[in-house]
Amino acid sequence: MEYIFEGIVRAIELLLTGNEETFSAVFVTLKASTMSMMGSLALGIPCGFLLGYFDFTGKKQIRAIVDTLLALPTVVVGLFVYAFVSHRGPLGEMELLFTIPGIAVAQTLLVLPIVISLTATAVESLDKRLKSTLMALGARGKQIAIASILEARYAVMIAAVTAYGRAISEVGVSMMIGGNIKWHTRTITTAIALETGKGEFSMGIALGIVLLALAFTVNAMLTILKKRST
């Protein structure tokens, strides 16, 4: 047990002294997850709106596929993206492999179903009187779409926060696409996996504390947003 306590003490020391290696992993994580969030929200909110707002042939089937992809294993996404961005792959020239943008692209694909599905649910759950009200007030086309998204804003933010939580905590994509390169693509989760494998618990615990703090912050935001949305 002693080494665990020693690990915790050393971890706090690493955090308080601003250990560069530790904070490098934190910044890489935040950078990659922020980029992936921007990508997934830009694509996911319009797609989720279309899926939730309109009735069209094949809607149920698309919805079923999106909902199935919510449980997409990270390593499958990693494998899929690796195949595309490796030097032999069709997107090899973009040189995304072992880069932070590469991780962000893969994480975008990973969390996109979450954003689409939760946005679609949020739009479907909008009050049936909303459209009549907007039309009665003179809104048309794009104005109705924008106002509908704004009415669902808390639920859409919940989708974004949920997706962010998934992005910062995944390990498979970061490992496979990022390559866990120290100072470059090493994220919190890949660093914890590596350090634990080496028996270096202190850095693993330090990064674990940061990850837990991030998860706690995300969860607190979720709670606040859920309260505001009801």
Place this chain on the structure above:
Amino acid sequence: MNETPLYRINNLKYRYENGRFLLHIPEFAIARGASIGIVGPNGGGKTTLLKILALLEDPDEGTVYLDGMKVEKTSDELKRSVTMLLQEPYLLKRTVYENVAYGLKVRNEKKGLTEKVHRTLNLVGLPPEEFAQRRWHQLSGGEAQRVALASRLIINPRVLIMDEPTASVDQRSAVLIKDAVNTMREQFNTTLIVASHDLIWLNTVASQVFRVYEGRITGLASDNVIDGPWNPESDGLWKKVLPDGQVMFSATPPGDSAAKALLNPSDIVLARAQPDGRDGLSARNIIRGTVTLLSEENHSKKVLATIDLGGLSVISRITRRAAESLHILPGTPIFVIFKASSLRWE
């Protein structure tokens, strides 16, 4: 002067999902600047009719003309001049100010916006300094209804359609809604179409009240409706027994014994004392009752006296002078007199 009615409905039909007709209106017209009331039981098609007139629903068959043109061919500007206040209004999840301003913002009319919002809030009895920055969930039912009304009034609609605007509001809000609507009508000649169960309130805003029953406009709602059964008498009259045992006679036969008879309130004469027998009276029906309510009819300025005839409620339309000379108040015993030939059949 343009004689084209603002609305004209031609053979309108609207079906339920099960294929049964919910609405069937062969012909109906609404003049510009009219104030039309609609009454009728729930499920009779009132809301659907209002939504069709508000261009929020399309009929399955038939044509609606707006300003002389088929609605599908009218300009978007004209369509946007028609607005509707839903029975349970939906407020956007924003401040009161943002809710009221929304209609002008989507029209890109932002000049003098704050002043217009404040003026409209004042019109519906919500002081802007107190209410403008409140959020949608910080309002009572009556306040929310008035915010919803203000968000319609600010766009100066040509047609204002309201579905049960006083159904879930307090008395004060009902009065404020009436005042705001009447002020708008006076200023802008807004055409008003409003459905309500509250006939007294409706009479304060509408000049004509129609009854919608089982998907049809069955006539003016000011008529009293008297349900059957009607049974034949040996002298050729048809008799209905009232709940308290008194009887009512019709001179013309009903279509069937359960038919509903219509009685114009203006055909009912009131008397404080019972006439001496029927020898000196041409009317066959003399029925004892009690005044339950007195109200003023907006357009005619006459008094509507609601009278309970031992369980059946009828309305009599009398002049203010007659009401004063009769000295009637709610609770006053009264005799209702009308000819057997005054009853018509629906």
